[in-house]
Amino acid sequence: MTNMILVTGATGTIGRHVVRLLAAQNEPVRAMMRDISRAPRLPGVESVTADFDDPASLARAADGVDSVFLLTVPASPTPTQDLAMLDAARKAGVTRLVRLSAIGTGERDDTGATVGVWHGQADDAVRDSGMPWTVLRPSVFASNVLWWTDAISNGQPVPNVTGTATQGIVDPRDVAAVAVAALTSPGHNERTYTLTGPELLSVADQAAVLERVLGRSIPTVDLSLESAKEQMLSHGQSPAVVDASLIGMGWARAGHNAILTDDVARVLGRPPGSFESWAQDHRDLLS
Numbered sequence: 001m002t003n004m005i006l007v008t009g010a011t012g013t014i015g016r017h018v019v020r021l022l023a024a025q026n027e028p029v030r031a032m033m034r035d036i037s038r039a040p041r042l043p044g045v046e047s048v049t050a051d052f053d054d055p056a057s058l059a060r061a062a063d064g065v066d067s068v069f070l071l072t073v074p075a076s077p078t079p080t081q082d083l084a085m086l087d088a089a090r091k092a093g094v095t096r097l098v099r100l101s102a103i104g105t106g107e108r109d110d111t112g113a114t115v116g117v118w119h120g121q122a123d124d125a126v127r128d129s130g131m132p133w134t135v136l137r138p139s140v141f142a143s144n145v146l147w148w149t150d151a152i153s154n155g156q157p158v159p160n161v162t163g164t165a166t167q168g169i170v171d172p173r174d175v176a177a178v179a180v181a182a183l184t185s186p187g188h189n190e191r192t193y194t195l196t197g198p199e200l201l202s203v204a205d206q207a208a209v210l211e212r213v214l215g216r217s218i219p220t221v222d223l224s225l226e227s228a229k230e231q232m233l234s235h236g237q238s239p240a241v242v243d244a245s246l247i248g249m250g251w252a253r254a255g256h257n258a259i260l261t262d263d264v265a266r267v268l269g270r271p272p273g274s275f276e277s278w279a280q281d282h283r284d285l286l287s
């Protein structure tokens, strides 16, 4: 038994840290991506090309694997890809699944619409899979502010779709560290962790932190959900993805994501990193 761990989304925000941390622990890792030229260059890490839309490639990726870190592609408002990966994992005899879900999954917004329907369906499929599982439901990633980089460098205000609402911004490195703990240590089976940072921050609070870290003015501009919808559609996102995203944004804007938990500290045995420490470590990428 090698306990080979397949990391899907290995080139993404969370997956690349999962690969890095597993490699640092000398765990056998197979990093999955669509383009091999993006393979992580880390000693001891195997790389495999596979696409969630190509079941044969998933079967090859899962062959000989014991554990899977399962990521859902952000622009995928159906659980089809998760179900394909679960099928490949089951056929390969996988004995541990860790799925990256999202905070708020299954909650209702103020109109009665359900947040994260596709995440909820995939979480249910993981729980019903017969394979031991852990579900991670992180809050908003600190790294989302990298979407502001152009506005910051051009001296323009950064968009704010959540008004004065606060959220428990989480460091992606902590999300990855919890995933690694769930993949490699006992005690996480049939657990759903809600992962947050140490403090509740509004977009204006985040801009103020970045002002301190970067030493420049970072104004914000309020963006209504309707304007956000128009912008997303004009950027070519599908109506289904836009509608799903807006439900989550409306839920957060109404203040329902003002949630802090101690799940990161309980799993890692240390407090979660702050937004400011994340910003300090990534100041070169932000300006």
Ligand SMILES: NC(=O)c1ccc[n+]([C@@H]2O[C@H](COP(=O)([O-])OP(=O)(O)OC[C@H]3O[C@@H](n4cnc5c(N)ncnc54)[C@H](OP(=O)(O)O)[C@@H]3O)[C@@H](O)[C@H]2O)c1
Pocket (backbone or CB within 6 Å): 008, 009, 010, 011, 012, 013, 014, 015, 033, 034, 035, 038, 050, 051, 052, 053, 071, 072, 073, 074, 100, 101, 102, 103, 137, 138, 139, 140, 141, 144
């Ligand atoms: N951003 C947030 O604040 C936040 C908060 C909570 C939860 N989440 C959840 O986190 C997840 C996104 O995680 P992330 O930010 O780490 O992802 P990400 O940085 O957007 O990366 C997406 C990954 O998916 C891979 N991918 C895309 N299409 C693929 C396909 N057809 N087949 C196989 N792989 C494919 C990409 O690999 P290649 O393109 O290299 O092949 C990449 O590694 C989403 O489910 C989101 O709902 C996000």
